[in-house]
Amino acid sequence: MNAVASSQPLLRYAYYPGCVAQGACRELYDSTEQITRHLGIELVELESASCCGSGTFKEESEQLEDAVNARNLALAEALGLPMLTHCSTCQGVLGRVNEKLKAAKTNNPEYFHHIETLCQKGGCESRYQGSGDVRHLLWMLVSDYGLERLQQQVKRPLRGLRCAAFYGCYLLRTHDIARFDSARDPRSMETLFEGLGATPVWYRGRTQCCGWPISSYAPEQSFTMAGRHLLEALEAGADCLVTPCPLCHLNLDSRQPEVEAVIGRKLGIPILHLPQLVGLALGIPAEKLGLNRHVVQVETVLQKVYQ
Template identity: 30%
Template sequence: MKLGFYPGCSLNGTAREYNESVKALAPVFGIELVDIDDWNCCGASAAHAVNRDLSLALPARTLALAEKQGFDEIVVPCAACFNRLAVAQYELNKDELLKKSVEKSIDMTFNNDIKILNVVQFIDKYIKNKITEKISHKFEHQVACYYGCLLVRPHKIIGFDRVEDPTSLDELMQFIGATTIDWGFKTECCGASLSIARTDLVAKLSCNIIKDAADRGAEAIIVACPMCHSNLDMRRPQIDEYVGKKISTPVIYITQAIGLAVGITPEKLGLQRHFVKVNTL
């Protein structure tokens, strides 16, 4: 089975390990992920705050290219990219004049009916029902599933999971043998793209997330967003300084956790690339 794949900027750069883990996991379940030809940046996280037309044209071009390539569905692992593509599709489908304007700006016409799947939806649809027969090492750890701001928002567009108390990541982790904690920071903001401009704010916001997960006994924090991973993993020195102690709880992607459970090597999953070591897993 072939599905379209939109890596976005992060998965080709700072979140290389996310890309590696998704691409390593898919073949185990008979899925070939094919990159969209000539894809471009989706505009996250600033385009929609600067220019509305640009914020729609950037993801629209990628959707048009995917449609031209013959894909009915595309997998978009980055939560921010998924949000921008889904929002653009929604906005253009409800305003035909706006869609024609965007089509003119990108010099392409398209139906705009391609199915966009985030990584959890992709796993739910194509992998979950086959996991049991593939598991070789149950992921028997206590984890905190962190959804962040964008994976399930805005609900009227995404229509996926519950906004304030989502459970989809928890259910997947429980499916591979993990115990998930009940905690209050699963959808709190990590500071997002303020990582460089206001590292102090990111340290404060991310500290609340990391500390609460660690205090509740989490052996790992599970994420599905490269920006969240970057803030919770790369900014750990600033977080440790803010909290006044070293917290060694690692942050891993849902695809890495499932990959470990089905016997993919840590190296193929990119676990060696993390700033906070994941040796305990």
């Protein structure tokens, strides 16, 4: 996907963009491409990968979820690269399945080989071995690329911009969260904001559910949840929310007018994808980051960035 654009040591990943970033949140796909290219990070896109199921496959069959995602993981293993995704839901599902099957390889080899066989029947040319790793874009920037190194690439410090992190659910409940952050009191996004020159805003709802999982059958409850978080962030003085999850982005940005109707309050707070915020600090033009695609307009953010 990316051409090498840096003389620094190269980072390479098997890139799993997920479904939403290639459809409803195309700006997430575009902004990830922009920042990784700028930083000299090579992404080898897994074009034949399938949807992870976003946690719904296991409601019908855990075996189905395991087999589908073992195939996805095998595609990355065949490249000898760690898997990278910018979707915390995908990261949660793929990471959970990977850890489950790694344990089964030793503790339940019959089940492991059964899933392995199903992968082969599903047309996977590569055999799942349980040797790979799954990384979210946030963890990659913080741990692999490194905050100090990222800070050196900042061309337009985000001084004066007050950013509220919205971690959401999956990112803080993944199999390997302890390797990177605290599930109960995470700090990685706020530390990243500071490295980019922005001011972090702290509020209670930053680690809670956005309401997306229930939006299809309980929209009023979903939008009430989202509205509560958005109001808390506004009252804490946030100029924008920044999220590492495209599903959170859909509920907080694209459905914000519906949220406003349910809670009876005007909000108008911009919601940025994580790589969009990083891209602004790197000096990448806003249009290349897809900031014109949002339902809630981002002019107030850009005014502070470009002042």
